[in-house]
Amino acid sequence: MKLLHYGMSLLFLQLCILGSAECGRILVWHTEGSHWINLKTVLETLTDRGHEVTVLVQNASIFLAPSGPSRFTHEFFNVSISLEEVYEVMDKFLYFSLYELDRLSYLEINFKLYRLIQEDLRMQIQICNGLLRNEPLIEKLKGRRFDVLLADPIFACSELMAELLDVPLVYTLRFSIANTLERLCGQLPAPPSFVPAALGKFTDQMCFTDRLKNMLLYLSQDLMSMKLWEEYDKYYTEILGRPTTFCETVGKAEIWLIRTYWDFEYPRPFLPNFKFVGGLHCKPAKPLPEDMEELVLSSGDDGIVIFTLGSMIKNLTMEKTNIIAHALGQIPQKILWRYSGEKPETLAPNTILYDWIPQNDLLGHPKTKAFITHGGTNGIYEAIYHGVPMVGIPLFADQPDNMVHMKAKGAAVILDYNTMQSEDIVNGLKTVINDPSYKENAMRLSRIYHDRPMAPRDEAMFWIEFVMRNKGAKHLRVQAHNLTWYQYHCLDVFATLAAIVALIIFIFVKTCSFCIRKCFYRSKAKSKSD
């Protein structure tokens, strides 16, 4: 399979360089955090293939601000919010996910989430203003005649820019809350009976109660989104100068590149313009730095364990760190722990702390036995790629739900960050390392990842370039976009059929009762006349 993938990449590479007419100009919507990691891989490949990539960057960007030379053109724009405000909103989300989610009631969670998303939405509109009310920038971008606009719809208003510049829009997306964007605006079908709502922590095998909860989750998130989007509706109508809605504009995206695949996702219905390109940032492991390789080899048959809680968490409480360090000391493996906080007192000699680790190269090392992870999609995909079983300590956002996917597929155990004790960590690690089913399942997922018709990056490239070549992909767009919700669900048809049936029953009953009365009247009249 690998031979095929490389062969195809080479062919693709040739195509654009040979046929330079196909090379074009790509505008990239501003983005942040782990969303950027995936997007960057796509953009680098597009640049490799001879395309010209222009990235919109706001002055209050956390991750994106380029330091030093870059392969992409950066188009900066000013926004009326500060970096501190961005951090503040992010911290609030973090605090909510880490400390409030478990202790609040269902209604409180929804209320809090509503307020948080509302705050984020207002911040997003301020960022949108920096672009869409910036006439000179719009004119400049119009003059560049882009072939496609690439955006993560989590960051709003790319749809408006696509309309203003008259450029086809391609989305790259992990998911939206309860998949409201994909379902309500993209028309992605999701029967709540076997398609769990994103973040709900259900699998595709749900008992009655799970299905009930899943349905309530869909309903509550849909209502919340529709209420929140009213603000966007006004903004979108104002910017475009004609009556429109947020959802209608989002629904115009030509292709949705979804950053998962069936190695991670539960099988579900989808649409021709939804392409599952999960793990497109994955790549083979490179050799480790010499000293690290030496350390890894010194682990002998026991092998090593990789441990990181992602780039967002740099410090844990000393209590938590000690619990973890104490647990790690009790397993025979060597542990490479990415942690830049204070050194825990209970740190055992088998555990080595690093400020940074070459995570992908370590996961691809034959000595690696397990991966302790916070459950970010990017990290999980690297583990899937290399077939490494996981111990998940999910923290916030999609991490708990991601880990449920891996647990359901038999490739991970999950620990509760707030309540876990050393014993739980030891047991979790021993389970995934010593029970061979975890390694087997991780390898099965790895085979699913690798054994597909087309490598995810090639597939993403194909569809972005398809849209560039053909100025869209209208032949993949379902007519559902032109139906109202009651038409979509045939409620008008059902109502008509019900009315017809009711009418037939009514006429039948009336006719019968008329006949009976007639007969009865006659027989009564007859008996009277007798």
Added chain:
Amino acid sequence: MKLLHYGMSLLFLQLCILGSAECGRILVWHTEGSHWINLKTVLETLTDRGHEVTVLVQNASIFLAPSGPSRFTHEFFNVSISLEEVYEVMDKFLYFSLYELDRLSYLEINFKLYRLIQEDLRMQIQICNGLLRNEPLIEKLKGRRFDVLLADPIFACSELMAELLDVPLVYTLRFSIANTLERLCGQLPAPPSFVPAALGKFTDQMCFTDRLKNMLLYLSQDLMSMKLWEEYDKYYTEILGRPTTFCETVGKAEIWLIRTYWDFEYPRPFLPNFKFVGGLHCKPAKPLPEDMEELVLSSGDDGIVIFTLGSMIKNLTMEKTNIIAHALGQIPQKILWRYSGEKPETLAPNTILYDWIPQNDLLGHPKTKAFITHGGTNGIYEAIYHGVPMVGIPLFADQPDNMVHMKAKGAAVILDYNTMQSEDIVNGLKTVINDPSYKENAMRLSRIYHDRPMAPRDEAMFWIEFVMRNKGAKHLRVQAHNLTWYQYHCLDVFATLAAIVALIIFIFVKTCSFCIRKCFYRSKAKSKSD
């Protein structure tokens, strides 16, 4: 794009020959007619790639009986029906489609169709008996240890053989009536609001009446199928020796290779194990025989028109033939007409009759201006491949519906075989030849055909071999298979929610009325005491 496709084919070819461990044994279910044309292409490619292909052939086969040496192993089996009986059932279908469909009422059509399918079903069970009650054959096939069973589900019982041999099953299918097999057994979602039922002649843009009719078509065909399948349910339970249903067994297919793509199909929701490999038999045009090339070139700027009504129709009435021949004489193009019946009196010098024509090579000739076709999927796909606009004279089966697809996409006009006059034919031809939109749309469909991530034959190969390599494709199978119909549609959840809401309203009303009565009683008592 072509470079990429060839490159990929080559890479695929290498893969199996290099890695001979991947080459395996394929059992092919018996099949007939145009279904065989597509399947043969797949089987030839599988043989090219080093696989061993064994085709089951019944003694009462119309098309499949090999004359002379073949690249496939043929496993013959005897059935208790004669070739005449097979022809008889086929003729009845033909007569029904050609002459009865337009003059019968809706109820009569359904009744007649029910009887015809029932007759076919009983014939199919007789054919099944020839295989499944043939112990020595089953034992022989078991001994061959096949890696996959390839079948068109239109020909029943392949699912039983897959169970008996414990071999994964891959379907290759154009469609079943109203897509009942795909929807009811394969769990393919098909919202009746924008997914027209097969054979219904609706497009994906339906007004209220169309949607109502489409819904009725789904409902009536579903009821009909479920009633008819009861006979299969008994047979399947008997053969497997455990309680099962036809639909449950069909639902176990690993992959459904659907013989259309978005160049032909209206965009619609689908599932991860449904792969659209339409037009896999298409190939570039070869040079024409010398005399034919000379004739074609002699047409000058006017070009040529290709005319064939398929392999099933060899004779037309002389009246009809004269109408057609008279019309063909009125256009400036030269017409190559595949017709082996009696020469019509009105035949003009610009029209040449042939017993057989190299259809694909002619459609690929730059002089070809239009294609007069009965609307079989194979012919339509060759026209799409080469970008030739069509004049459809659909006769029976899926042909009228196929032509509606092409008309909806702006690449064809449709004539009514029963009522058409010379003038209609002339107008139809002039329209598709002189109105440039038809050629443009045909070319657009051709681009969609060619510009896809993977050539259809390669995609079919990939998934057949995937199933062989991995002994199935369980990771693509939706959990919907394990739900009842009311669970699937969440009717139990809705009923519970409705009950809860009703209970809350009831308690609320009761409480309110209790309070009101209490207050009222008090104030009354008070006023009395005053």
